[in-house]
Amino acid sequence: MDIVVLVKQVPDTESLIQIAGDGVSIKTDDLKWVINPYDEFAVEEALRIREAQGGTVTILSMGPAKTVEAIRTALAMGADKGIHINDPIAEGSDSLGISKLLAAVLKKIPFDLIIAGMRAVDGDNYQVASAVAEFLGIPQITQVTKQEITGKKIRLNQVVEGGVAVIEADLPVLFTAQRGLNEPRYASLPGIMKAKKKPLEIKTVGDLGVDAGQVGVKNRKVKIAALKLPPTRKSVMMIKGEDPAALAANLVHKLHEEAKVI
Amino acid sequence: MGQGIFVITEQREGAFRKVSYEALSEGRRLADVKKCGLTAIIAGPGAEKMAPTLEKYGPDKVLVADDPLLTEYTTDAYTDVVAGAVKAQNPELVIIGASILGKDLSARLAARLDAGLAMDCVAIRVENSEFIFTRPMYGGKILSDVKIDGTPKMVAIRPNVFTISETPRSVVLEKITVSAGQARTNVVERKLESADKIELTEADIIVSGGRGTGGNFTHIEELSKILGAAVGASRTAVDEGWRRHSDQVGQTGKVVSPTLYIACGISGAIQHLAGMSTSKFIVAINKDPEAPIFQKADYGVVGDLFQVLPAIIDEVKKLK
Incomplete structure (x- = not known):
């Protein structure tokens, strides 16, 4: 079973995000960068499948030089090899551009299964995995919390509003990991040592044969015009009251009479 | 160059999702601004x-694609049908609700x-006859105004944000x-929680x-029951195993925009605030009077939640 996991490096979710001077990007100096949390579920699931069935787990990621840290973390968790698309021409690509590059790599390597996080917590676009599946012409199942492979068949639980749908398909497929799929392992110290020696290939846009006119910040279809902070709230009104009953009465009065929400 | 606005509705067993009405209402508003037609x-x-x-x-105009192939949602069949219809209509803008299946379909369709595709938008405006889409990034810590080159442009709107008119x-x-070609995924079963459970992303x-x-x-x-509310949880409550993953509100859970959000015993970690800061009123x-949640709230109560x-x-019951 050859499994490829799509990984993105993102700012830690506890980070304070600030807008940079250009007004269209964020300040990156003080950020702590991590593997996208949903991609950790994807890596963990790939490792569990390999442990049960044998095979290889390849980590595929795109981004600037520091992205290698995210790939090494996944290798330290136990993945076998990494592929890093690192090319200044590709930087700032939108979801379609990134997907075309990832798909170009995948067209040249064997795989039975592709797993990705259900969204990246920086751009919150929910798009790259589905677009990669489209460009490869394989089925997608998004927001998966359980999977089971028997021979060439896969059975998955997909989260839908109000419950789950149980879905079956023949491999190869791409599925995206939702919280609840598993508890990702931590990289062990020996794992971290071994990761340093695992193969990691670097690819450029030229290597992949993708038209440079399809990628990069200049060729985005979705163009960021301005970033802004969410509107701030009026300062909080602290509810007064001698005891819980008075606090409750005053709060419910405000919600009913002033906010008119109950 | 495409013309007109095209809305993809979502239904299950004969009932539309509420976000479909939100998408149509917003589509009508934009069609009036642009003086163009609205197709659903x-x-x-x-x-x-x-x-x-x-x-x-x-x-x-309403297009109906009534076919047994479309009984269950499958990405393959729905993408085939909707892509065919969009190509035939050649609209400038396609609007869809960013429900779970709406996200699945819109991402595939855009490719x-x-x-x-501007995913999970919270506002759309027209400036110099150009669409500008506002969408949260970084779990709502930042709002981004985006423009889209070429047509069709696609936008998936966040449920519960746009007004129904x-x-x-x-x-x-x-x-x-x-x-539609034969779908390569097969829905073998649907396990739905009790029908009266209110979905977090659609809850008022x-x-x-x-x-x-x-x-x-x-x-x-x-309290949820008497208010007709949904129950949410912080990451801690989910990590501790007190609540299901599907109840989690936050940057790594669900992003919600109810009219009223009542946070009980939640300190207000930045990753939780990211998931609920677009709520209209926050209690x-x-x-702990120093809890960061009070900085994001409209109304604050310092007290023991087991007493308050x-x-x-009791007070809410008096209203009913």
Whole structure:
């Protein structure tokens, strides 16, 4: 079973995000960068499948030089090899551009299964995995919390509003990991040592044969015009009251009479 | 260059999702600004019977794709059908609700159509006849105004944010022939939680609990029930195993926009705030007067939730 996991490096979710001077990007100096949390579920699931069935787990990621840290973390968790698309021409690509590059790599390597996080917590676009599946012409199942492979068949639980749908398909497929799929392992110290020696290939846009006119910040279809902070709230009104009953009465009065929400 | 606005509705077993009405209402508003037509598509068995329900939200034309192939949602069949319809209509803008299946379909469709997609938008405006889409990034810590090159442009709107408005008109109904290939995924079963459970992303009111509950959600559940609210949870409450993953609100859980969000025993970690900061009114109930949640709240109550919540329940009952 050859499994490829799509990984993105993102700012830690506890980070304070600030807008940079250009007004269209964020300040990156003080950020702590991590593997996208949903991609950790994807890596963990790939490792569990390999442990049960044998095979290889390849980590595929795109981004600037520091992205290698995210790939090494996944290798330290136990993945076998990494592929890093690192090319200044590709930087700032939108979801379609990134997907075309990832798909170009995948067209040249064997795989039975592709797993990705259900969204990246920086751009919150929910798009790259589905677009990669489209460009490869394989089925997608998004927001998966359980999977089971028997021979060439896969059975998955997909989260839908109000419950789950149980879905079956023949491999190869791409599925995206939702919280609840598993508890990702931590990289062990020996794992971290071994990761340093695992193969990691670097690819450029030229290597992949993708038209440079399809990628990069200049060729985005979705163009960021301005970033802004969410509107701030009026300062909080602290509810007064001698005891819980008075606090409750005053709060419910405000919600009913002033906010008119109950 | 495409023209007109095209809305993809979502239905299950004969009932539209609320976000479909939100999408149509917003589509009507934008069509009036742009002075162009508004087309909606309904896919699935019984689509034709459902069409009259949409009339009051103002489409000029409703396309119905009524085919047994579309009984269950599959990415393959729905993408084939909707992509075919979009190509035939050649609209400038496609609007879809960013429900779970809406996200699945819109992402695949955007790749099929080589279209720019603004996902999970919270506002749309037109400036110099150009669409500008506002969408949260970094779990809502930042709002981004984006423009889209080329047509069709695609936008998936966040449920519960856009206003539903009624502007009835007479509607032209058009049946379209489905040309979906055999779907490669097969829905073998649907396991739905009880039908009266309110989906967090569509709820008008959410009562949420965190570490301060110590795992006891009894009062939270009771208050939710009498308010007709959904129950949410912080990451801590989920990590502790007190609540299911599907209840989690936050940057790594669900992003919600209810009219009223009541946070009980939630300190207000940045990753939780990211998931609920677009709520219209926020109430924080916490023992610790220094809890960061109070900085994001409209109303704050410093107190023990095990005493305050029962008192609130009594007060709410008096209103009913």
